[in-house]
Structures are given as C-alpha cells and as structure tokens.
Amino acid sequence: MIAARLTAAADRATPLPAPLTLPGSSMVSTKGPINQFLEWFGDLGIFFWRVARAAATPPFEFRELFRQLDEIGSKSLPLVALAGAATGVVLSLEARYSLTRFGAKSLLPAAIVFSVIHETGPIITGLVVSGRVGAGIGAELASMKVTEQIDAIEASAVNPYRLLAATRILACILMMPLLTLASDCCGLLMGWVTQALVEPVSLHQFINSGFNGADFNDFLPPTFKTAVFGLIIGLIACFQGMRTQGGAAGVGRAATSSVVLSSLFVILADVVLVKLIIIFFP
C-alpha cells in the first residue's frame, strides 16, 4: 500500500526542483550542504523512476534512440580511440621502465594487456565520454529547458522523459561497452607499436604473450561494467539539464555540473564495480 502510494507520488507530473549547485556556483541555497545533497539524491531517484517507467511503456521513440546512438557512439569514437591509443603508449613506456628495473621485462605484453582491458580502457572511456557526452547532453537539455522547449514538448502531449531522457540514457548504456572495446583495441595496438619501436616484436607474438592465461572473466566483466558508467553519465547529464534554472548562466552551470558529477560518480562506481568483479569473477 505504502509502496503503491510512493509510486503514484513519484509518477505524478510534478515539475523538477532546482539543480544541485557546485562549490563556487553563484546560485545561493538556504539549505545546508548535507540536506541539499540528500535532496538531490532523492530527486535523482524520482527522476530515474520516471525515466525507467517512460522507457518501459509505449510509444517507444526508436527514431530518437538511433539518432542518439549515432550522436553518442559514432561521434565519440575518434576521441575515445585517441585517448585509448595515448594510454597504450604511456602504459607501454612506463611499464617497460618499471618492469626492466625489476627484471620482469618478459611480462611487459601481459602487463599492458591486463591494465588496458581491466582498468585503463574502461575508466578512460568513461571519463572521456562523461566529458564529451555529459557536457553535450547537459548543455543541450538545459538550453531547451530555459527556452521553454521542454515545456513545449510536454504541452504537445509528448513525454519528455521518454523522448529526451530515456533515449539518451539508453544510448549511453548501449554505446559505452562498444566504445570501451574501441579504446581497448587502440590502446593495445599503440602499446605494441611503442614496444616494437624499442625492441622488434610481432603483433601476433605480443598478443599471444599478453593474453596468455587470460580468459573471458578478464575481458567481459570489465568491458560490460562500462554500461553502468553509461547509465551514470546519461542519467546525471539528463537530470542536471532538465531541471536547469537561470538563463545562460544556468546552462553553463548545468553543463559543468553534468561533467563534474558524472566523472565523480563514474570513478566512485568503478571502485565498487572492481570489488564486485573481483568477488564474483575471481
């Protein structure tokens, strides 16, 4: 009974309250930071519930979803690939130096492969996407909000949680593992190139040696954990964007807070997910 009442309360068409402000922001709140933070979390939960409900019920916005898959996926690919490649180079240089000092140079391919696949690939992808996509979604939706375009969507009897939020969040969830794969591949490739420039080794040899002893548990859970990063990035960016207040300054605040908060929560979620992966996929 209580659960049903809570569900009904969360589902009611109530306008969203003011966004969480970051330190240094010009928006003044009379509430304490802890109260403000707890309130923000509560509102985020209600927002997530509304989006989940909207996403699970027809009509489905497939056209907008495909547009977002392209916007979030294809258009992030060059940046993610570049970041992955740079990480591969740095890892290769650093690992060579460290492993040579400890007389474990033969472990170099495995060190690169494991660190790219387990951690650097997913987290670098998460941070790059939260920067590019988080800021983009936050600013776009905030701009729509302050110019009453979101109200116009609602007034046209279209559910903005379904059209704007659900499609973007779903696109983030679906594209993150694929972008991580791309980042991993570029990282490994450039890791090999960097090593091959110093000491000739074939790609085949590098991969064989790197993946020696690895199984799907080393590859699948770290790659698919990025779907959670996608959920965090999409959810926070849509949430911050759709409840913006205060004109152009509000749009700027929404874009900044989307990036800062989504990056922060991606890192925090990574801590929890790594521990869970170690427990469930030893």
Add this chain to the structure above:
Amino acid sequence: MNGIDQIPMPTAMQREAEQDGGAAVIAVAGLHKSFGSQRVLNGISLKVKRGETLAVLGRSGTGKSVLLRLIIGLAKPDSGSVRIHGHDIAGLALDQLGEIRKKMGFLFQHAALYDSLTVEQNVAFPLQHHQKKMSKSERADRVRGLLAEVGMEGALAKMPSDISGGMQKRVGLARALALQPDILLLDEPTAGLDPISSGEIDDLILKLQEEHHMASIVVTHDLHSAKTIADHLALLNEGNVVVQGDFEELQNSDIEFVGEFLKHS
C-alpha cells in the same frame, strides 16, 4: 492496465452540452500558487465555455502566465482545482495528462519553437507523435495547410532563428493547432510585436476562433488586443480577479485599480 485508459475523453453528449454553452470546457476553482514567500495566485476561479474567448489582463508579475501553466499542467497549484472537460488534472501522471493535453493548444510567450528543427518539422512534431497512421504525404499536406492558415507557407524550410518574432508566433500558433484542439491557450500573443504585426496576429486569432470554435484563454497586457479578440475579460491584481465580464463592465467598474489600469492602457 494502461493509465491512459482511465481518462475518458468527452463523450458526444458532453461535447453537445459544451457546445450549447451548458458546461465549462475549462473550469478553474480556488487556485492558489506561491513561489517561496511570494504569493502569485490567491484563490482564482474562472470558467470558459466552448467557442468563448477569455482575455486575462493585469500588470506584469500578477501571475497571468502562471495561470496558463497551471491550466495545462506545466506547474502544480498549491491548492484549488483545474478541470478540463470535467476532469480534474491534479495528480494525473504525465501520460494521463498527455491525453488531455492532446485537446489543448498552447502558444508560449516566446513561441518556444524547437531550435534544431525547421519550421515544417516544428509544426509536424505533434502530428508525428500522435497521428502515426498519417502517411508522410498527408502529414506534409496538413503542415502546409496549417502554415498557410497562419500565412507562413513560404517558410517551410527555414530555421526558427532565421525568422522574426512575429513569424515565430505564427508558427507557434500553427503548431498549437496541429492536433485540432478544443482549447487554445495563448500567452502574450502580441507582446514585443509592432502594431501592424499585433493587429495581424489579432485578426488571425479571430479568424481561427470563428473557424475552429475553441475555448480560449488569452493572457495579454494589450487592452486593445483583448477588446478585439475576447468575449470576456478578467483583470488580475495581486493574485485575485478584480473584475470579470465584458469590456463595458470593465469600463463601468468603480474599482480604483480598474480605472488606473484603463487609464494607463
């Protein structure tokens, strides 16, 4: 069970009663709304029947636009009720409210056109989402018809940023009419426009009223425009309806604020 099924739309009998002027299409009762410590609406009650146009007048910041947002459900009242075709919209879920909103057209003060879509796509937006059985060519014809009705048939491919404020309002009006609504809510349709454009918008609203026979509420500062397009006027001050009636009643009122308002209009 889908929540939308729980909202029965007006029956043929109800529509007949509304057409005869028997039942109010929009009924607002005891509406209160505050923003923090600032009280904006203080127990407003209004009724609009089918085919009637009510102009809501008042000084800036007296809650005229807030009243429209409450009627369409974009804001929630602190207390009081808003009934559309007899259904109280308070507490409805977004999709349920959507079913009622399909019968309402809303022109925003700044038109609120989707800035990433062309004029044609803006007007087609409600049709794309609610009339999915309509073929592409039928939709294109309907959009052209709507734009022709507001005199904007030549701007199909233009972006909202490439047209003037008056033109944006015309396009906004075409979008508001796309689903053939029973109710039309207009927020400052002539604000910021030159006298000629204002007159054109007024004529357009009158023409649309005659053709579509909708229940309309027009929020405006412009007394001349209100006199031209409205059957009834309601003057708001400090969150209350000071006087309600036709233009003559407004002119004959001995309330000090009414005299002051008319003197400066």
